Amino acid sequence: MKPLRDRDLLRMALRTTLLQATFNYERQQGIGWAWALEPALGRLVPDPGTRRERLAEHTAYFNTQPTLASLALGAVARLEEGRARGAGPDADAIARVKSVLGASAAAIGDPLFWFTLRPFAACLGVLLAPASLAGGALALCLCYNIVHLGVRTFGVGWGYRLGPAVLGDPLRGRLTRLTRLLAIAGAALTGVIVATTLVPGGSPRPIVFQVALMAGLGVGLVGAQRGRPSPTEWALGVGALCVLSTMLR
Amino acid sequence: MNLAVLGTVVLGGVAALDAVPVGQIMLSQPLVTAALLGGIWGDWHTALEVGVVLQLLAASTMPVGSRTPEDYASGGVIGTAVAIALAAEQPFAMAREASALVGVLVGLVAATLGVPLIKWQRRRNEGLSRWCEAELRRGRESALTSAQLAGVVFAFAVGVGYTAVATALAVRLLGPLVSHESLRLSRAWTLAQPLWIGLGLAQIIGAFIQRRLPRAALFGFALVVAWLVLVLGNH
Numbered sequence: 457m458k459p460l461r462d463r464d465l466l467r468m469a470l471r472t473t474l475l476q477a478t479f480n481y482e483r484q485q486g487i488g489w490a491w492a493l494e495p496a497l498g499r500l501v502p503d504p505g506t507r508r509e510r511l512a513e514h515t516a517y518f519n520t521q522p523t524l525a526s527l528a529l530g531a532v533a534r535l536e537e538g539r540a541r542g543a544g545p546d547a548d549a550i551a552r553v554k555s556v557l558g559a560s561a562a563a564i565g566d567p568l569f570w571f572t573l574r575p576f577a578a579c580l581g582v583l584l585a586p587a588s589l590a591g592g593a594l595a596l597c598l599c600y601n602i603v604h605l606g607v608r609t610f611g612v613g614w615g616y617r618l619g620p621a622v623l624g625d626p627l628r629g630r631l632t633r634l635t636r637l638l639a640i641a642g643a644a645l646t647g648v649i650v651a652t653t654l655v656p657g658g659s660p661r662p663i664v665f666q667v668a669l670m671a672g673l674g675v676g677l678v679g680a681q682r683g684r685p686s687p688t689e690w691a692l693g694v695g696a697l698c699v700l701s702t703m704l705r
Numbered sequence: 706m707n708l709a710v711l712g713t714v715v716l717g718g719v720a721a722l723d724a725v726p727v728g729q730i731m732l733s734q735p736l737v738t739a740a741l742l743g744g745i746w747g748d749w750h751t752a753l754e755v756g757v758v759l760q761l762l763a764a765s766t767m768p769v770g771s772r773t774p775e776d777y778a779s780g781g782v783i784g785t786a787v788a789i790a791l792a793a794e795q796p797f798a799m800a801r802e803a804s805a806l807v808g809v810l811v812g813l814v815a816a817t818l819g820v821p822l823i824k825w826q827r828r829r830n831e832g833l834s835r836w837c838e839a840e841l842r843r844g845r846e847s848a849l850t851s852a853q854l855a856g857v858v859f860a861f862a863v864g865v866g867y868t869a870v871a872t873a874l875a876v877r878l879l880g881p882l883v884s885h886e887s888l889r890l891s892r893a894w895t896l897a898q899p900l901w902i903g904l905g906l907a908q909i910i911g912a913f914i915q916r917r918l919p920r921a922a923l924f925g926f927a928l929v930v931a932w933l934v935l936v937l938g939n940h
Contacts, residue, residue, distance in 0.1 A: 477726045478856035480830035487834050491849045512841045570767045575909045578764035581736045582757055589753045593740035600731045642913035643920040647927030655932060658939020665899045672903020680911035687765050687908045688775045688813055691901055695810050698897035702889045
């Protein structure tokens with residue numbers, strides 16, 4: 457059995473970009489996961505029949521936050537290496553570790569990437585867009601992808617080196633601190649956006665605009681306490697009301 | 706014009722890919738697609754107006770757990786493209802605001818109608834997934850790559866098709882309305898735009914603050930300081 461090389465880990469990292477290519481309700485990221493793991497199994501399991509069996513095992517249900525899936529992928533590659541040597545866990549144990557890693561990665565990744573980093577990057581883009589729309593869009597992409605692509609590219613290597621302990625306390629602590637810092641910076645950033653929307657370039661907007669913005673903020677903050685109606689349904693309702701009110705005048 | 710239409714439709718496919726199946730590098734965010742459409746059509750102003758509103762509303766839509774979120778990837782492309790296409794036919798600035806209003810509304814409707822389309826796509830992928838596993842067990846290892854490629858091509862085709870059909874329909878059906886009711890619609894825009902921005906910002910503020918008093922205080926402090934800096938700087 458040959459050990460995994462950096463090249464194999466890099467190929468796996470590149471393949472994580474298609475983790476959700478066949479995302480579905482039954483197995484969610486299962487097929488994408490197996491495809492991303494294929495370079496590792498190709499190296500570790502020379503017998504084609506056994507390799508296909510292993511790949512088929514990995515097409516089972518799997519779901520997690522897609523960026524942090526890289527860490528779980530590296531950790532599972534390490535377990536598969538041990539299994540190929542005959543010293544590692546069996547298929548059931550690997551499936552259990554996969555499930556735990558998936559849940560842990562989602563618990564850390566969802567608050568970081570979906571609830572904090574993406575809205576933060578969006579706010580940065582929106583703040584810069586009036587000066588340059590292209591600049592705002594670029595800032596949004598850069599801000600998000602410095603973290604996203606960094607973890608995607610190097611995460612497989614970290615997972616491989618640390619094994620299933622990769623999502624243990626040290627990394628969990630660092631990512632949780634990053635989430636908290638981004639949320640604090642985001643709170644300040646949204647304050648700046650509200651100010652620049654009210655008085656762009658120091659010239660106050662018309663009073664109707666200011667009152668409507670504050671009304672939108674108020675309704676939105678109250679609406680955010682409940683799941684339904686969703687923000688999109690609120691926006692559709694508000695838009696329809698505005699059109700109707702001006703049509704009926 | 707034809708190249709711009711082609712670029713818009715292809716961008717719809719690229720955005721649909723970036724949203725879930727490939728990469729998630731934020732190319733599908735409405736502000737990014739608006740910037741690209743602004744460049745393609747040469748109308749940065751309308752793209753900015755629509756892109757900012759849709760981006761703020763999209764930022765609070767989370768793809769978490771089993772929930773299928775609104776499809777702002779397609780909504781962003783379709784809404785901005787409709788606004789720019791309608792604005793291109795209008796000679797007055799007022800009609801451009803009417804186009805922006807219609808663009809945002811179409812974007813919101815397209816994002817909402819995109820949900821059943823995504824669900825349908827995911828159900829089709831279930832068949833692909835079962836086929837792949839059966840082929841693997843039969844001895845065809847390349848089935849994994851084939852399934853992945855099929856998933857990507859399928860998502861791209863759905864994105865392209867949805868963008869083309871929805872944009873063409875909206876421009877055709879709503880063009881006369883914008884021409885005849887531009888005055889009223891532009892008045893509605895002056896009211897709807899700040900309300901939408903407020904609604905979107907409120908969701909984001911809620912996500913950042915999470916009922917923590919120090920963060921709420923920081924938000925207020927930043928607002929007041931930025932406001933003072935802007936107003937005093939102007940004087």
